[in-house]
Amino acid sequence: MGRASDWLREERRKTLGDWVAFCLACGHAQRYFTETETDVPAACPQCGGEIRSRCPSCSARVSSMFAVECEDCGAELRPPVQFGATIRKPPKKG
Numbered sequence: 001m002g003r004a005s006d007w008l009r010e011e012r013r014k015t016l017g018d019w020v021a022f023c024l025a026c027g028h029a030q031r032y033f034t035e036t037e038t039d040v041p042a043a044c045p046q047c048g049g050e051i052r053s054r055c056p057s058c059s060a061r062v063s064s065m066f067a068v069e070c071e072d073c074g075a076e077l078r079p080p081v082q083f084g085a086t087i088r089k090p091p092k093k094g
């Protein structure tokens with residue numbers, strides 16, 4: 001028996017990337033590979049907001065586009081209400 005569907009799923013995962021980084025401000029998300037983590041921008045290409053690619057608490061990587069909590073420690077990865085919110089200027093830092 002072939003495992004075409006599994007192969008396809010794996011192939012797609014490989015194409016898109018193993019991990020997810022997302023914008024804290026507008027929810028923009030992008031996938032990346034462990035090897036290409038350095039390609040993940042520090043600021044969102046859409047709004048200039050902060051891009052988060054790891055749990056702020058335990059530094060675990062994020063594997064789901066829709067994760068709001070760390071799979072490892074349960075820490076909040078981003079505010080739960082994001083999508084559909086009006087995009088405003090990113091909050092001032094410091």
Ligand SMILES: [Zn+2]
Nearest residue numbers: 023026044047
């Ligand atoms: Zn953004």
Ligand SMILES: [Zn+2]
Nearest residue numbers: 055058070073
């Ligand atoms: Zn964590």
